[in-house]
Amino acid sequence: MRLDVTDLKVDYHNIAALKGISFTVPDGAFITMIGSNGAGKSTTLRTISGLVKPSAGTISVDGERIDRAAADKIVAMGISHVPEGRRVFKDLTVIENLYLGAFIYKDQDRIDRDLDEVYSHFPRLRERSSQQARTLSGGEQQMLSIGRALMSRPKVLLLDEPSLGLAPLVVQEIGEILQEINKNGVTVILVEQNADLALRLVDYGYVLENGRIIMSDKAENLANNDHVRKAYLGV
Amino acid sequence: MDLFIQTIVNGIIQSGFYALASIGLVLVFGVMRVVNFAHGELVMVGAYTVWLVHAQHGAPYLFTVVLAIILVTGIGLVMERFLFRPMMNDPLGGLICSIGVLFILQVIATYVGGEGPSKQVPPPFEGTMVIMDSIRIPYQRLFSICVSAAALVTLWYFLTRSTLGWAVRAVSMDREAAALQGISTVRISMVAIGVGAAMAGLAGALMAPLTNINPHMGHNVIITAFIVTIVGGIGSLPGAVIAAVLYALFHTFVTTYFSGTIATISGLLIMVLVLIVRPTGIMGHRVSE
Numbered sequence: 001m002r003l004d005v006t007d008l009k010v011d012y013h014n015i016a017a018l019k020g021i022s023f024t025v026p027d028g029a030f031i032t033m034i035g036s037n038g039a040g041k042s043t044t045l046r047t048i049s050g051l052v053k054p055s056a057g058t059i060s061v062d063g064e065r066i067d068r069a070a071a072d073k074i075v076a077m078g079i080s081h082v083p084e085g086r087r088v089f090k091d092l093t094v095i096e097n098l099y100l101g102a103f104i105y106k107d108q109d110r111i112d113r114d115l116d117e118v119y120s121h122f123p124r125l126r127e128r129s130s131q132q133a134r135t136l137s138g139g140e141q142q143m144l145s146i147g148r149a150l151m152s153r154p155k156v157l158l159l160d161e162p163s164l165g166l167a168p169l170v171v172q173e174i175g176e177i178l179q180e181i182n183k184n185g186v187t188v189i190l191v192e193q194n195a196d197l198a199l200r201l202v203d204y205g206y207v208l209e210n211g212r213i214i215m216s217d218k219a220e221n222l223a224n225n226d227h228v229r230k231a232y233l234g235v
Numbered sequence: 236m237d238l239f240i241q242t243i244v245n246g247i248i249q250s251g252f253y254a255l256a257s258i259g260l261v262l263v264f265g266v267m268r269v270v271n272f273a274h275g276e277l278v279m280v281g282a283y284t285v286w287l288v289h290a291q292h293g294a295p296y297l298f299t300v301v302l303a304i305i306l307v308t309g310i311g312l313v314m315e316r317f318l319f320r321p322m323m324n325d326p327l328g329g330l331i332c333s334i335g336v337l338f339i340l341q342v343i344a345t346y347v348g349g350e351g352p353s354k355q356v357p358p359p360f361e362g363t364m365v366i367m368d369s370i371r372i373p374y375q376r377l378f379s380i381c382v383s384a385a386a387l388v389t390l391w392y393f394l395t396r397s398t399l400g401w402a403v404r405a406v407s408m409d410r411e412a413a414a415l416q417g418i419s420t421v422r423i424s425m426v427a428i429g430v431g432a433a434m435a436g437l438a439g440a441l442m443a444p445l446t447n448i449n450p451h452m453g454h455n456v457i458i459t460a461f462i463v464t465i466v467g468g469i470g471s472l473p474g475a476v477i478a479a480v481l482y483a484l485f486h487t488f489v490t491t492y493f494s495g496t497i498a499t500i501s502g503l504l505i506m507v508l509v510l511i512v513r514p515t516g517i518m519g520h521r522v523s524e
């Protein structure tokens with residue numbers, strides 16, 4: 001599914017968080033949006049998924065406007081958001097969290113097949129299926145958050161800093177799974193501060209600073225760009 | 236010794252009612268983050284329904300129990316639609332509106348039933364079960380504890396075994412994350428207040444033959460529900476049920492051996508103590524991060 005964002009503006013109590021950003025994500029692409037703290041990365045994703053209402057601009061998927069729809073309706077349009085900080089339902093078990101990811105569906109056979117597929121991506125979730133989510137490690141909670149999003153059969157998957165606070169090995173593992181998910185035809189938008197990781201995974205990237213897109217290019221060009229190298233890759 | 240055992244039995248009977256009456260307050264607070272001060276009056280309306288339709292007009296008791304549930308659920312849904320939903324981002328506004336509803340329902344009850352002494356409903360189930368010559372359980376109380384227990388077990392299954400029940404708990408844990416799963420928070424709010432009000436109506440209807448019915452009977456209910464909710468852990472449903480049982484036992488003992496007033500005052504003191512020592516309640520988890 002193709003995503004078009006045009007001149008998107010978001011204000012929080014008159015303070016501009018997004019000052020008019022435009023970008024297009026073609027069907028099946030894997031893109032990243034990098035930027036430092038407060039650049040507006042989360043705001044961008046939260047506006048796409050309907051948690052925040054824009055003050056101006058449009059968002060559409062395959063030509064259909066979604067910027068006025070409520071968050072719970074946007075999920076049904078095929079957009080799934082893995083929020084910053086994982087936000088799993090801690091008092092529920094792993095499998096209950098995953099079933100809630102499929103809340104909008106009633107076809108139990110298909111839901112259970114999806115569950116199997118999530119478990120094949122994340123075998124550790126299967127082992128812990130009846131454990132309360134609060135007892136999972138940070139990495140496992142991140143896997144659960146991604147697995148929960150996959151249960152809604154997304155055509156576009158939004159991920160907000162999935163690598164935050166995780167060990168390099170787990171980050172590596174999650175990165176590979178995201179590539180797999182993308183190869184299965186899902187359009188993926190990855191927001192990261194970990195630019196090094198993000199630019200290795202994706203085809204195309206955007207650099208966000210102070211609520212504006214200041215640069216966009218193929219991932220390998222960004223990785224070689226002087227500004228990006230200094231500001232985001234620490235070299 | 237007989238008095239001791241009888242008190243335990245009375246306490247257990249009382250606990251079902253406390254749990255039923257409190258659960259709605261917990262559910263609504265958990266899902267909507269608003270304190271419904273009119274919750275005690277929902278119980279009162281349930282009791283009045285039985286008094287008016289059964290005791291005054293002779294309709295069968297069980298029919299009026301069902302009627303009370305339907306009526307009070309309806310009031311709850313109307314409150315959600317016209318007060319809590321518009322006040323969604325204003326918990327204080329929701330609370331003030333619910334106090335308004337409290338007075339309105341009291342005035343309606345006074346209008347319908349008149350001033351004057353509290354009303355009594357003769358127990359539809361007569362007779363008393365006697366166990367081992369000394370422990371006495373009136374059939375009316377036996378009926379009320381069985382129905383309360385059945386209602387609570389059903390609610391428990393709903394919350395722990397059904398997808399809709401998980402969704403209710405998900406909304407009370409994290410509204411935004413729930414919305415991202417396609418869960419409509421408005422729909423879940425209706426479920427929460429509907430279920431909570433139904434339980435309140437049932438509690439009122441079960442209590443009607445066992446208590447004094449007057450327009451102000453909701454006060455005791457809301458105090459009890461507050462204590463149970465805070466001791467159990469705000470938003471923790473299992474905690475509320477456990478706290479209801481413990482508090483009912485405690486309250487019955489203190490009432491039997493001292494007085495009802497002392498029981499309520501010490502209950503409030505325990506609540507304050509819990510707030511100081513363990514603000515998340517006996518079952519609540521510490522807020523992490």
Ligand SMILES: Nc1ncnc2c1ncn2[C@@H]1O[C@H](COP(=O)(O)OP(=O)(O)OP(=O)(O)O)[C@@H](O)[C@H]1O
Pocket residue numbers: 012013016017035036037038039040041042043044084193
């Ligand atoms: N709920 C809010 N109320 C007010 N201001 C907000 C709110 N959420 C975000 N902001 C502000 O909007 C700007 C963009 O925030 P955003 O969370 O989108 O940044 P980010 O790029 O995701 O940063 P980080 O990497 O730290 O997560 C910041 O200046 C932030 O302070």
Ligand SMILES: [Mg+2]
Pocket residue numbers: 041042043084160
């Ligand atoms: Mg962020």
